[in-house]
Amino acid sequence: MMLSSMYSFAVSCLLGLGFVSLVTSQSPPTTGLDIALRTGTFRGARTDNVTDKWLGIPYAQAPEGALRFKAPRPISKRSNVLRDASKFGNVCPQPASGNLGAPIAEDCLFLNVWRPQGANSRSKLPVLVWIHGGSFATGASSSPNFDPTRIIQHSVQIGKPIAFASVNYRLNTFGFLAGADVPPEDLNAGLLDQRLAFEFLRDNIAAFGGDPAKITIWGQSAGAGSVQTHVLFPPSQPSFRAVIANSATGPIKNAPPPSTYSLPGKPFTRLLAATGCSSGRGAVACLQKVPTDALFNISNSMVRSTLNDQLWEPTVHPQSFLNQRPSQRVLSGRFLHVPYLSGTNVNEGATFAGSVRNLNLTGAAQNSAFDNLIGHLVIDNGSLTGDVFDGIHALFRENDPTLGAPFNTGDSLFDRAEAWYTAQNYIGPRRLFFEAGSSRQPMFAYYFREFIPGNDPSLGVFHASELPLLFGPIPTPVETDFANQMLTFYINFIHDLNPGASWPRYSVDERRVMQLLRGNVTLIPDDWDTDKSDFVSLPRVLAEFQK
Numbered sequence: 001m002m003l004s005s006m007y008s009f010a011v012s013c014l015l016g017l018g019f020v021s022l023v024t025s026q027s028p029p030t031t032g033l034d035i036a037l038r039t040g041t042f043r044g045a046r047t048d049n050v051t052d053k054w055l056g057i058p059y060a061q062a063p064e065g066a067l068r069f070k071a072p073r074p075i076s077k078r079s080n081v082l083r084d085a086s087k088f089g090n091v092c093p094q095p096a097s098g099n100l101g102a103p104i105a106e107d108c109l110f111l112n113v114w115r116p117q118g119a120n121s122r123s124k125l126p127v128l129v130w131i132h133g134g135s136f137a138t139g140a141s142s143s144p145n146f147d148p149t150r151i152i153q154h155s156v157q158i159g160k161p162i163a164f165a166s167v168n169y170r171l172n173t174f175g176f177l178a179g180a181d182v183p184p185e186d187l188n189a190g191l192l193d194q195r196l197a198f199e200f201l202r203d204n205i206a207a208f209g210g211d212p213a214k215i216t217i218w219g220q221s222a223g224a225g226s227v228q229t230h231v232l233f234p235p236s237q238p239s240f241r242a243v244i245a246n247s248a249t250g251p252i253k254n255a256p257p258p259s260t261y262s263l264p265g266k267p268f269t270r271l272l273a274a275t276g277c278s279s280g281r282g283a284v285a286c287l288q289k290v291p292t293d294a295l296f297n298i299s300n301s302m303v304r305s306t307l308n309d310q311l312w313e314p315t316v317h318p319q320s321f322l323n324q325r326p327s328q329r330v331l332s333g334r335f336l337h338v339p340y341l342s343g344t345n346v347n348e349g350a351t352f353a354g355s356v357r358n359l360n361l362t363g364a365a366q367n368s369a370f371d372n373l374i375g376h377l378v379i380d381n382g383s384l385t386g387d388v389f390d391g392i393h394a395l396f397r398e399n400d401p402t403l404g405a406p407f408n409t410g411d412s413l414f415d416r417a418e419a420w421y422t423a424q425n426y427i428g429p430r431r432l433f434f435e436a437g438s439s440r441q442p443m444f445a446y447y448f449r450e451f452i453p454g455n456d457p458s459l460g461v462f463h464a465s466e467l468p469l470l471f472g473p474i475p476t477p478v479e480t481d482f483a484n485q486m487l488t489f490y491i492n493f494i495h496d497l498n499p500g501a502s503w504p505r506y507s508v509d510e511r512r513v514m515q516l517l518r519g520n521v522t523l524i525p526d527d528w529d530t531d532k533s534d535f536v537s538l539p540r541v542l543a544e545f546q547k
Helices: 002-016 149-157 172-176 189-208 222-232 258-262 267-275 283-288 292-304 326-332 363-375 386-395 412-437 467-471 477-496 530-536 539-545
Strands: 034-036 041-043 045-047 051-058 082-084 110-116 125-131 163-167 210-220 242-246 340-345 443-448 512-516 522-525
Touching (some): 110 149, 110 189, 125 222, 125 477, 149 163, 149 467, 189 210, 210 222, 210 477, 222 242, 222 340, 242 477, 267 283, 326 539, 340 412, 340 512, 412 443, 477 512
Parallel strands (some): 125 163, 210 242, 443 512
Antiparallel strands (some): 045 051, 110 163, 512 522
């Protein structure tokens, strides 16, 4: 009773000083968890005897009303209200799925920060910033799958403590709206959200004990494509010093101009029709006035009715942030040359090829279904020519037992589709980027080959299957030592810009990558499926897919 009365008195004093908002008499006493930023003061939480955390910190103005579909705006005024930062902020609009960790709402531009307990504003810790994947359509930093406690704990155990941040960014229709009527400065708003979040962290992370000069950005899948995009199209003053990209999508699978989205039957035209808005200069203003629930429902329906949810992709416009086809930028060599760690999994395409499983087609019917899948994975397949399809058929043949090996399922169409998807969107782009950049920057490549016991053998070493080894919980004790070895590589890179002495930088003279396989973590030649990655990296093939 004595302690409770003293705490109630302290809260009363705070209220008397004008500190109200979300901090209540139920909030636990804190020590050193009230952090003053340029935008306000935030009260964090101490948990699990491992980390301190601050959740739901806004880094931009709410993208609602007149700011819907616009480039993010920095927070212009400092709040004098002490804000509770013990809970995640809203998740950005998307179809509901699983446990996202927070409610869905349009006001969603929040980030989160964790640090080891005992750190303070003088600690100058290297900082790892996480960008989630999800085809630019789904996902959230608040997902329980992305709890960084294991990462931070391991960093402390090996004597290289780090801070960790994660970011929400606008997705699908809300973050990647594209069409002839969208102002070019507002295109790719979701990527611009990320850039502003990086700048916010650079300007504020010192208050949490992070070093603004030692920020590494890390993403997986669309998150990896995002961080690579920031390397290819950096601002004049980048906010990070290094990059980790798990399964980078090239950095993006398809990069049409915004006018493509306004063609008949394409997403922008369909969105206008569904909302009752008309094309022209007033189109975006009309979409900004569509009631929130109605727009959510329309967008979610469009996303879910699209193969693999890939309704929108980042778009290229000469006056936009993304002002050139990504492959052209890679080949030009005109990008930010920073330390870069990246790699792919054996069967990246398995989880994206499920729509063609068990169709039991052969011959011409199988080829037709294969081509149909490929055509539905680009925004506009009108530029895909017969000779490109012929080349794909020749390399990804019917009943080829090497496709997807050693996890070939015997389902010929599925094996062809997953092998093509892996080469087209992951291995080919990774090799293209390393060939272009490795002579000018430290680059470290990996090949993740570990099949985790308990996973579905028909999916092999599938896309994102490495993440539980890094974030935890580790799926089975047999993986513990291997998972810790992987995580040590990552933390070494974040700390030292090098994963360790056993993992040399990539060189076009030797072309060696680190094989990540339990019991056999070793350097191997980067020489598997080169006929396939060479084909998908041909300028004419890249041009047809990034039109």
